[in-house]
Amino acid sequence: MRLLMLNPNTSQPVTDLIAAAARAAAAPGTEILPLTAPRGVPYIATRAEAVIGGAVALEMLASAHATADAAVIAAFGDPALGGARELFPIPVVGLAEAGMLTACMLGARFAIVTFAQALEPWYRECVEWHGLERRCAGVRALGGAFRDIGAVGEEKEALLVELAGRAVEQDRADVVVLAGAPLAGLASRVAERIPVPVVDCVAAAVKQAEALVALRPRKAARGTYRRPDAKDSTGLDPALADWIAHRPPR
Template sequence: MRLLLVNPNMTVAMTERMAAIARATVGDRAEIVPLTATRGFPYIASRAEAQIAGGIALEMIAENLDGIDAVVIAAFGDPGLMGARELFDLPVVGMAEAAVMSAAMMGERFSIVTFSPLMTRWYADCVAATGLGGRFTGVCTPAAREVDVARVRSDLRDDLVALANRAVTEQGADVVILGGAPLAGLAPEIAAEVQAPVIDPIAAATAQAMTLAGLGGRFAGRACKPAGKSAIGLAPALARAIAMEVR
């Protein structure tokens, strides 16, 4: 089995860390094929940036489908997720959706802890899109708006632990999700310090992608498939996918 891990952020180090987590999750049961965006943003941090990155993610998938059994979109806002599911006849899993679905199976109520208040409304939108908003206790963040995403796991570690525990004790969360690709890998490091299970979204997304691929479900011919049409100015592989020449 081969899983395509698509990072629509441009930061290679972020991709490498998430790929390592994905490989640890699947062991010898699957091969992880990581990709990093070559244009766009070093780190996607808003709904507007996610809209742009979603198109880039679709291009990346279209150009690298050969021999792939499932796709993981490795950015917490899931840019391009629903469009990818329309276009491509294989499982496509997003980090945010996978984390929320996993949290819903582990407890009644869940919270997202992330590193900047700039992502609060966008991440709340991601939860609402899953239909599980009634079980969501909110997004918890430090007060500071500007952070160094390369150092956030170390610089804000204590703050993130405190926020996770506050989500449990004050908001009633049964499960805590660490939101944002820069926090990948932190969940197991702080698990013993948090009073509830802590979910690493890339591990959750990888596990779900592998499960869906292993179920052998029929992804071709779904009712949501759009009609094929021609396009001008798009990357050739994506244009072929939109024309329904790619399955």
Template sequence: MKILLINPNTTEALTELLTGAARKVLPEGVTLDCITATTGVPYISTRTEAVLGGLSVLEILAERHHKYDGAIVAAFGDPGLGAARELFDIPVVGLAEAGMLTACMLGGQFSIVTFAQALGPWYRECVDWHRLGARCASIRMLDGEFHSISDVQEEKADLLVDLTMRAVDEDGADVIVLAGAPLSGLAEQVRDRIPVPIVDCAAAALRQAVTLAALRPVGASRGGFARPAAKPSIGLSDALAARIARADRA
């Protein structure tokens, strides 16, 4: 089995964090390949940036999907996830979706804890898109700036633990979801300091992708995620244009 992890952010250090967290739960016999977007922004934190990241996801999948059994959109907020499910028949898992659904299997309500205020509105929309609003106790975000996106978990670990405790004590969270690619791997480091389960989204997404690939689901031919009708396009990569035009036959 082969799984493709796509980081829609352009920061290679974030891909390394995601890869490290995912590989710790990689089953025997499964190959994980990881790729970083070459266009877009260093880290996605707004709706506009998510649209750019989503296009990168689609272009990368268009070029590589036929080589893999499943794929992961490795940015919290899941940019391009719905579109990827329309266009490609392999299972595609979102970082946020996997983290939240895993949390739902560990408790009644979860709280999302993240490192920047700017992420809050987009993350709330992501929760609602996945129809998980009733299970989300809160979204907690740190105030203040950080020095480096690749080192934010080291810089803010203690503050994130404090924020997590507020989500548990004040919001009634049964489970904590650490949100954002920069926080990949942090759950393992701080779980002994948190009195409820804490989910690493990269690890959860990897295991969810492996499970779905093993189930070998058939792509939708009807319904909300059926592949769209053929249509011409301008200015897209050759592979994505062919997929949209239904000329690739794969």
């Protein structure tokens, strides 16, 4: 199968981390197709940036979905996930949803651990959007600045392990979810230093996408996730405008 890994921010080093973690998790025969947003912000940390990244993710899907069997929106807050599932006929997986649902299979309550306090409000709202408030023991985020978004996992590794330990001891988390695409691949390095299961969201998303492709679900023809009726638009990315209007690709 062919799996799109869509990074809705503009940081190529983060895309490289995502792709490496995805390929490490993928089954034989799964081809990972990484894409980086052509415009936007270097990393998504706020509600407004999530809206920007989500719009770009829809444009990327409009251009590339026909070449793939499934797609992953590789940002933890799952920007535009609902819209992507509504519009496109292939399974679309969100990093946050995949990580949290995987954690729910490993324990009663999970903690989200991430690298920047600016992410915390958006991540809490993401938990609520997915209806998982009762399963979430808390969201813990590091304070302070970091030098390089593409290397924040290495730079903050010891502090993230310490923070995860506090989530286990103080929040009574059964599972730790390492949140944020820049932390892709970190779980395998720190798993033995954290006393509960640790979820790598990129790996979880790849395995969820593979499972969905194997299950061969049809695209909804009724209900709230059916493809919307054709509609003209003004000023949108041409591929997305054509898809919304039900026009054939140019």
